[in-house]
Amino acid sequence: MGEQEASTGAEPDPSTRRADDEKLVAALRRGDEDAFRTLVDEYGPFLMRLALMHVPSRAIAEEVVQDTWLAVLNGIDRFEGRSSLRTWIASILLNKARTRGQRERRVLPFSFLQRRRDEGRDEPAVDTDRFQSLRDAHPGHWSRPPAEWSSPEETLSTQEARRVLLEAIAALPVRQREVIALRDISGWSAAETRNALGLSETNQRVLLHRARSKVRAALERYFEAEDLVR
Amino acid sequence: MNEVKTPDMTCKELVDVITEYFEGTLPAEDRARFERHLAKCDGCHAYLGQMRETIRALGHLPPESLSPEAERALLDAFKGWREGV
Numbered sequence: 375m376g377e378q379e380a381s382t383g384a385e386p387d388p389s390t391r392r393a394d395d396e397k398l399v400a401a402l403r404r405g406d407e408d409a410f411r412t413l414v415d416e417y418g419p420f421l422m423r424l425a426l427m428h429v430p431s432r433a434i435a436e437e438v439v440q441d442t443w444l445a446v447l448n449g450i451d452r453f454e455g456r457s458s459l460r461t462w463i464a465s466i467l468l469n470k471a472r473t474r475g476q477r478e479r480r481v482l483p484f485s486f487l488q489r490r491r492d493e494g495r496d497e498p499a500v501d502t503d504r505f506q507s508l509r510d511a512h513p514g515h516w517s518r519p520p521a522e523w524s525s526p527e528e529t530l531s532t533q534e535a536r537r538v539l540l541e542a543i544a545a546l547p548v549r550q551r552e553v554i555a556l557r558d559i560s561g562w563s564a565a566e567t568r569n570a571l572g573l574s575e576t577n578q579r580v581l582l583h584r585a586r587s588k589v590r591a592a593l594e595r596y597f598e599a600e601d602l603v604r
Numbered sequence: 605m606n607e608v609k610t611p612d613m614t615c616k617e618l619v620d621v622i623t624e625y626f627e628g629t630l631p632a633e634d635r636a637r638f639e640r641h642l643a644k645c646d647g648c649h650a651y652l653g654q655m656r657e658t659i660r661a662l663g664h665l666p667p668e669s670l671s672p673e674a675e676r677a678l679l680d681a682f683k684g685w686r687e688g689v
Binding site for chain 1: 614615616617619620622623624627629645646647648650651653654655657658659660661662663664665666667668669670671674675677678679681682683685686
């Protein structure tokens with residue numbers, strides 16, 4: 375049980391999950407408080423993280439999470455198990471969080487720009503000036519190659535590096551933020567992420583690629599500024 | 605030297621397909637070009653390491669949580685819902 379709630383979440387075998395889901399759903403329908411607590415303990419942190427991807431404050435995120443749980447309870451009789459329970463719950467939360475997020479920043483030109491950015495044309499994974507141009511000796515090869523980070527594991531677990539990480543995520547277009555939150559922060563599979571977000575295989579991968587590339591770039595700037603490269 | 609049938613991958617190309625490489629969706633031929641390039645390019649080797657560290661760090665963010673008040677309100681809401689069942 376403890377394993378599953380870790381945000382690094384290796385995915386349990388689907389049939390195990392289905393059996394667990396069925397038990398929880400049956401208990402919820404009976405009004406079993408322990409089952410509800412189990413569910414809240416297991417998915418609460420994850421839902422909170424996902425809500426925070428969309429809304430500007432913890433207070434609003436908490437409201438979104440609470441609304442989500444109420445919707446889960448009210449809809450539990452209609453849950454048919456076609457997707458996993460957590461996919462279903464995540465879709466409910468995302469609907470609410472997106473709506474709420476839009477309402478919070480209703481400035482139209484901005485959201486228009488945001489949408490344009492979401493489609494993400496002309497977004498190289500790495501700034502093009504890091505590579506040699508056609509006039510150089512080795513076009514397409516590094517002109518300023520990345521350096522090995524020194525003790526990355528240690529550095530990346532500091533408060534400061536985590537702040538950099540979270541800021542980089544916050545700066546991503548919404549869809550990229552959602553994909554990286556499910557795939558990398560919560561450890562969901564590509565299939566489940568696609569399912570929860572209604573994305574094609576290619577779209578999911580492209581969004582993930584752009585998101586990871588930008589977060590890496592932000593971390594690289596941090597390592598270089600702190601002179602933590604070898 | 606082995607006979608090389610396909611052009612070598614450039615660094616620029618490698619960073620573009622790295623997610624496909626991780627996801628295992630890169631076609632076999634490109635995968636071979638990717639690995640051939642990686643074996644002899646320190647910059648790309650470092651880049652791949654940075655990408656792996658980035659993904660690892662994302663998976664190790666401390667969990668978020670509801671405030672105790674919000675959690676209490678939630679359990680109250682649950683009881684209210686159950687009464688209504």
